Amino acid sequence: MSETAPVPDLAPSPQLAADANGQPELFEEATADLEGFWARQARERLTWDTDFEQVLDWSEAPFAKWFVGGRLNVAHNCVDRHVEAGNGERVAIHFEGERGDTRTLTYADLQREVAKAANALTELGVQTGDRVAIYLPMIPEAIVTMLACARLGAPHSVVFGGFSADALKSRILDAQARVVVTADGQFRKGTSLPLKKAVDEAIDHMGADSPVDHVLVVRRTEGEVAWDDARDQWWHELVDRQPDTHEAQAHDSEHPLFILYTSGTTGKPKGILHTSGGYLTQVAYTNAIVHDLRPETDVYWCTADIGWVTGHSYLVYGPLANGATQVVYEGTPDSPHQGRWWEIVEKYKVSILYTAPTAVRACMKWGADIPARYDLSSIRILGSVGEPINPEAWRWYREHIGGGSAPIVDTWWQTETGAIMISPLPGVTTLEPGSAQRPVPGISAEILDDEGKPFTEPEKVGYLVLTKPWPSMLRGIWGDPDRYRETYWSRFGPEYYFAGDGAKYDADGNIWLLGRVDDVMNVSGHRLSTAEIESALVSHPAVAEAAVVGASDEMTGQAVCAFVILRGAAVPADGDTDAVVQELRAHVGKEIGPIAKPRSIMVVTELPKTRSGKIMRRLLRDLAEGREVGDATTLADSSVMQTIQQGMTG
Numbered sequence: 001m002s003e004t005a006p007v008p009d010l011a012p013s014p015q016l017a018a019d020a021n022g023q024p025e026l027f028e029e030a031t032a033d034l035e036g037f038w039a040r041q042a043r044e045r046l047t048w049d050t051d052f053e054q055v056l057d058w059s060e061a062p063f064a065k066w067f068v069g070g071r072l073n074v075a076h077n078c079v080d081r082h083v084e085a086g087n088g089e090r091v092a093i094h095f096e097g098e099r100g101d102t103r104t105l106t107y108a109d110l111q112r113e114v115a116k117a118a119n120a121l122t123e124l125g126v127q128t129g130d131r132v133a134i135y136l137p138m139i140p141e142a143i144v145t146m147l148a149c150a151r152l153g154a155p156h157s158v159v160f161g162g163f164s165a166d167a168l169k170s171r172i173l174d175a176q177a178r179v180v181v182t183a184d185g186q187f188r189k190g191t192s193l194p195l196k197k198a199v200d201e202a203i204d205h206m207g208a209d210s211p212v213d214h215v216l217v218v219r220r221t222e223g224e225v226a227w228d229d230a231r232d233q234w235w236h237e238l239v240d241r242q243p244d245t246h247e248a249q250a251h252d253s254e255h256p257l258f259i260l261y262t263s264g265t266t267g268k269p270k271g272i273l274h275t276s277g278g279y280l281t282q283v284a285y286t287n288a289i290v291h292d293l294r295p296e297t298d299v300y301w302c303t304a305d306i307g308w309v310t311g312h313s314y315l316v317y318g319p320l321a322n323g324a325t326q327v328v329y330e331g332t333p334d335s336p337h338q339g340r341w342w343e344i345v346e347k348y349k350v351s352i353l354y355t356a357p358t359a360v361r362a363c364m365k366w367g368a369d370i371p372a373r374y375d376l377s378s379i380r381i382l383g384s385v386g387e388p389i390n391p392e393a394w395r396w397y398r399e400h401i402g403g404g405s406a407p408i409v410d411t412w413w414q415t416e417t418g419a420i421m422i423s424p425l426p427g428v429t430t431l432e433p434g435s436a437q438r439p440v441p442g443i444s445a446e447i448l449d450d451e452g453k454p455f456t457e458p459e460k461v462g463y464l465v466l467t468k469p470w471p472s473m474l475r476g477i478w479g480d481p482d483r484y485r486e487t488y489w490s491r492f493g494p495e496y497y498f499a500g501d502g503a504k505y506d507a508d509g510n511i512w513l514l515g516r517v518d519d520v521m522n523v524s525g526h527r528l529s530t531a532e533i534e535s536a537l538v539s540h541p542a543v544a545e546a547a548v549v550g551a552s553d554e555m556t557g558q559a560v561c562a563f564v565i566l567r568g569a570a571v572p573a574d575g576d577t578d579a580v581v582q583e584l585r586a587h588v589g590k591e592i593g594p595i596a597k598p599r600s601i602m603v604v605t606e607l608p609k610t611r612s613g614k615i616m617r618r619l620l621r622d623l624a625e626g627r628e629v630g631d632a633t634t635l636a637d638s639s640v641m642q643t644i645q646q647g648m649t650g
């Protein structure tokens with residue numbers, strides 16, 4: 001532990017230390033009896049129809065079962081029980097539309113909406129176990145649909161509204177979704193964009209393979225839509241006429257709750273599977289102890305989109321299980337002006353704000369005078385997620401958004417972990433800007449060296465692993481048990497979950513996350529795989545070969561940089577590659593989505609490869625980041641880097 005005295009400013013205030021939900025005793029309790037600790041969390045935070053008999057069954061590791069024999073309904077836990085406890089009039093959602101339209105849903109309203117949606121899905125033939133794809137903007141219907149699926153035990157697969165028809169198609173096919181819930185369009189930065197059109201395209205392209213029986217369409221933008229009478233139904237026609245009560249059945253603790261696709265090291269996204277009891281326990285627990293949520297008094301705002309895991313765990317399931325009052329905002333931080341977020345904080349008196357470092361850095365660039373125009377004094381806790389937050393952004397966030405005193409919880413976790421794993425506790429931890437610090441009580445992490453040996457020396461770089469199963473862990477990759485074992489449980493043997501992140505300790509024992517060590521990039525906190533973008537590039541007829549790297553970027557953390565070799569016929573005679581580069585950027589946008597569009601595409605005549613044919617991304621990263629190229633001696637042809645540098649255009 002530290003020899004240096006804590007900086008008073010970074011230690012919790014005595015008030016917060018005394019009042020916080022997360023207290024130091026939790027660490028002792030979890031260390032003394034881990035399963036007993038999680039059993040208490042599960043029983044105290046959730047309402048079970050049938051109590052569980054066994055806390056953890058790890059006999060088929062790495063496939064875990066938590067709270068075995070227990071039965072519960074996740075939607076009942078997130079909605080109905082709050083109404084039954086007399087909190088029906090509490091606001092669940094303050095919805096703020098992109099154009100300034102608003103809606104308020106109390107827990108009683110939410111209960112009625114979820115019941116109607118569950119009845120509507122039932123009318124469409126959705127049964128327990130059926131998969132439902134959700135492709136919606138950030139509107140209350142998105143949350144209502146997720147909860148309606150949870151209520152029926154029909155696992156949802158939310159696909160980010162920024163993904164293309166092709167990305168949607170592969171996700172619908174992989175999960176074999178029978179129903180897709182979408183909207184006519186979505187509002188973005190003052191304009192409206194079509195959404196259902198992508199669903200139509202995805203289904204058309206699947207042809208006879210399409211598993212989709214029904215498309216349920218929310219009217220949002222009133223944009224033109226094509227219509228298939230046999231397949232499509234309007235939400236306002238089908239859902240609105242349903243009874244507003246629905247009897248929830250309890251499901252097994254291990255019943256699948258959702259599949260969420262995330263990028264891995266191959267071109268095919270992984271369908272990460274989460275189940276019910278363990279997931280809900282840990283998201284509720286961490287939302288309470290890390291965000292220090294107090295449902296009676298806080299106004300909570302997580303800015304994530306429901307298309308990402310943060311939206312699942314800390315916009316839908318965690319805060320609603322805890323009975324929070326929260327803000328849900330449809331738009332971007334700069335629309336119609338760069339003070340939009342802070343206007344919303346002032347308007348709803350937001351007290352807990354959870355966002356991503358990229359957003360903080362964008363606000364930093366726009367200038368501190370913008371938030372200074374608003375009253376942000378309601379804020380008492382700030383959170384960060386998705387990528388390392390650099391100390392400079394951390395300090396700006398605290399100073400200009402947190403009034404110089406709000407604790408920042410830098411939370412490390414992943415789609416696969418389901419819930420926060422490493423983070424300060426605001427009432428316990430003396431903060432260290434830039435570090436996620438320590439595993440939360442109940443979680444065990446270590447850093448291993450190349451040989452797989454744990455070490456604790458400061459400043460030595462190694463690999464982050466998790467050493468004990470945890471309730472919200474993924475239960476596998478949908479339809480691919482071998483890939484699950486191989487990806488997470490083989491690198492350092494079956495007792496270590498390999499997270500794919502580099503990490504180190506500092507002299508105080510804090511954990512610093514150093515970014516991905518695999519071929520996964522993190523752009524604005526969104527995971528993208530190099531292989532996925534490479535395969536999008538080579539699917540274009542002009543491209544013979546492609547290599548993609550994540551280069552560091554001041555604003556977005558990492559940026560997509562591509563190197564392509566053009567096919568002979570596509571090489572412009574005059575050497576001007578601008579047109580083809582623009583076309584390729586647009587092509588990647590169409591294949592995956594605008595977030596995947598490369599920041600730069602360089603046209604080259606060769607790629608650096610080892611003798612075994614593996615692309616040496618490290619060297620390309622040097623080029624993309626404008627550094628001197630590192631050791632190239634393992635290249636099959638060591639002159640390649642020179643050739644590339646000389647002939648680089650784009």
Ligand code: WTA
Binds near residue numbers: 412413416436525527
């Ligand atoms: C990175 C997002 C540093 C990390 C919840 C991880 C972070 C990947 C942090 C998961 C953090 C997330 N500090 N890095 N606080 N939070 N990451 O699945 O590389 O979209 O492996 O989940 O984001 O991204 P995912």
